[in-house]
Amino acid sequence: MAEIVILITLLIFAHMYVSRGISLMQGQEANLIFPYPCDSTKVTLQQSNRLPFYRSTDGSSLSLPDSQAQRFEVKNVINNGSCSLDLTIKDLVRDDEGTYILFVYKDGEILSDHIHRIYLKVNYPPDKAFCVVGEDYDRRWVAVDCTANAGSLTGKVECFQNGLLMPKLTDPALTGSLLKQTIIIRKSQPAFCCYFALNVNKSRCECDDTVLFQDGNHRKDPCPTITTQMSTESMYQKADNLMITTSLNSKDYPLSSTNAMKITRNEVNAILIYSFVCMISVCIYSIVIVIIKYTYYKLVQNHTNSNVASECPSTIMTIVDNDNDGECAMEKLNPNREFEDVYGKLKTVDV
Template sequence: MLETQENLTKIAFVLFHTIFALLFIRCGGTIISSIEGERIEMDFPYPCNISSRVTFQYGNRAPYYNSANPGSMSLPSNQNLTFDTESDNNECSLHLIINPVSRDDAGTYILTAYNANNQYIYDERVGLRVSYPPGKAKCDSSEMYIDGEWITIQCSAPVGNVPGHILCYQTGMRLPPLTSPEVISGRLRQVMLARLPELVYCCSSTTQEVKGRCDCKDTSWNPIRSDESNVTDPCPIITSTATTPLSHTATFPTTEGDNTVRPTTTARANDFKSDKHFDYFITLLVLIVILLVLTCCMFAYILYSRYKGMDHRYIDNAERMSHLTDIEQHEQDTPLQGSPTDED
C-alpha cells in the first residue's frame, strides 16, 4: 500500500514538473490566410540586444537573407523585405510585403536569430495559406434542348483549392444551371441552360462569390454558331434600343444579375503578440485541466486503496470475532471430562 502511494507521488511529481516546463515553451508560429491576388504584410520580431546575426528563409530552402552578407538577399519579384528597429524595448523586426500573393507563396516563413557565438537563440515562424479560386471558364460544346429554343452549354475551368461553380449571363440575366458543379480530371465542370439567340457570357467563381454580369467575362458563347464569340465585353456602352421578349413554351427560372463586386480584403499579420498570448492562454488552460484531472485521479485512487484496506481489515476482524464466538459456543456445549452426571 505504502509502495503504491509512493509510486503515485513520484508520477504526479514528474508530471507536474513536465507540465510546468511546457508552460514556458514558446507556442508554435502564427498561421494566416490570404486570397490569391491580395496584398499581405507579415512582421517577424526578434531581440536586437542579443542578436548578432539573423537569417530569413522560406521553408527548408536556403535563406533569402543573411545579415552577415546583406548583399546576398534574393527575393521573388512580388516580395519586399524591410527592417524596423524599436530602441525602447530593444526589439527589431523584419517586415515582409507580398503583393500580389500567389499560390506559390504559400508555406512557412522563418526568421532565425543567432548570438555572437553563432548559437541559435530565437526563431519566429509564420505560416501562409493561400486560397485561390477556379481558373478562367471555357465553354466547348452545346446541343439543342426543348423545342429548339433552349440549348445546353458545357463549361469547365481549372479547379481551385476552394469550392467553385460556373456562372453564365444572357441579356443581363443570370442563367440557371442544369447540373451541379463537379470536379472531373482536375477541372470544374457544369452544364448551363441558355436561350437562343443572344450571346452568353460565362465565368468561374467561388461558391461564396457571385460575380456581376459586367465582371463575368471569362468567355462568350454564340448559341447560333455554337462556338466561342470574339465579343468579350458583357457591358458595352448602353444605347437606346427596344427589346422584344422572346416567346417560349417552357419556362425556366432565371436570377437577375447584380453589379456588385466583392471588395478585396488585405490579410495582415502585424500583431503576432496577441495571437501568441491567446495561444499561450489556451495552452495554459489545457495543461491546468490535465493537471487537475491527474490530481483528482491520484487522490481517488488513494482513497479507494485506503477504503479497500479498511474493508479487508473489517472483514478479518469480523471473521475473527465469529471464530471466537464459535469456539466459546462449542466450549459451552461440550461438558468437561470427569464432571458428575445425574446418574451418579
C-alpha cells in the same frame, strides 16, 4: 556541418507545431512581421525548407531568384527596445506560398524558444471557363457543358443572356482540379459564360470567358446598356427563366418547359374545384336554414290552432250562427291579439 544538421533537425521539429497563418489572393501584397530579441547576434529568414534568403550579417542583401528579388523587401526594425524583421512581398504569386521561418542566434547558438513561423497561403483565381453547346433541352433551350480549372478557390460556372442569369442544369462537380457544370441557355441570342469564385467579387460585365451564338448582328458585350425594349424583353425572359428553374427543381427532374406549364394548369384546376365546393356548401347551408324556419313556422301555427280548439266550444263553421263563439275563434286565430291584451294591461298599470 554540425550547424547544418542542427538546422535540419530544428526545421523538422518546427513543422510539428501549428504556424500562425495568413491567407491572401494572388496579386495582393503580404506584410509579415517576425519579432526577435534585440540582444541576439544573428537572425535569418527563409521560406519552408529552402536556404535562408536573408541574413542579418549580410546587411540588406537578399539571396532570391529574379522572380522574387524585385518583389521581396526585408526591413530590420528597432523601436523602443523592440526588434523585428518586417517582410513585404508585393504582387503575390503561387510560388510565394509556404511557411516563412525566422531563426535567432546568439553567440553561434540557435535560440529555439524564439523561432517564429508564419504560414502564407496564396489563393489563386480559377482559369477561364470553356463551354461547348451540348444536346437540345427542348425547342428553345439547349444544354451547355462547361469546364474550368478550379484553382485554390471553390466556385461555379455562370452564363448570362441579355444581362440575365441563365438556370443551371447540374451543380458544379469537382474532379481533381477540374470543375464541370452544365447550364441551360436559349438558342435565340448570344450567351456569355465564365467561372465565378464564391468569395471573389466579379460582376457580370466581366463574364466573357466563353461567348456562344455570337454573330455579326450582335455586339460582344456581356453587360449591355439597358433600353426600353430590352427591359420589356427581360420581363418575359425572367418569367421564362423562372418556369425553367421551377421545372429543374421539381420532383420529376429533369422536366421540360411543357411539363412546367402542366403544373401550373393543375394548380388552376385545384383552385376551381375548391371554389365549386365552397359554392355548393353555401347553397346547402341556405337550404337547411330555410327548412328550419319553415318547420318552426308550422309548429307555431299548430300550437295556436290547438289553443283555439280547446277554449272555444263551437267550431269555426258556427261563427255565423254564434256571435260569441265567433268572437272567441277570431281572437284565438289572431296571434297578435294576445300580445295586444297584455300590452293594454301593462299600459293600464302604468296609468
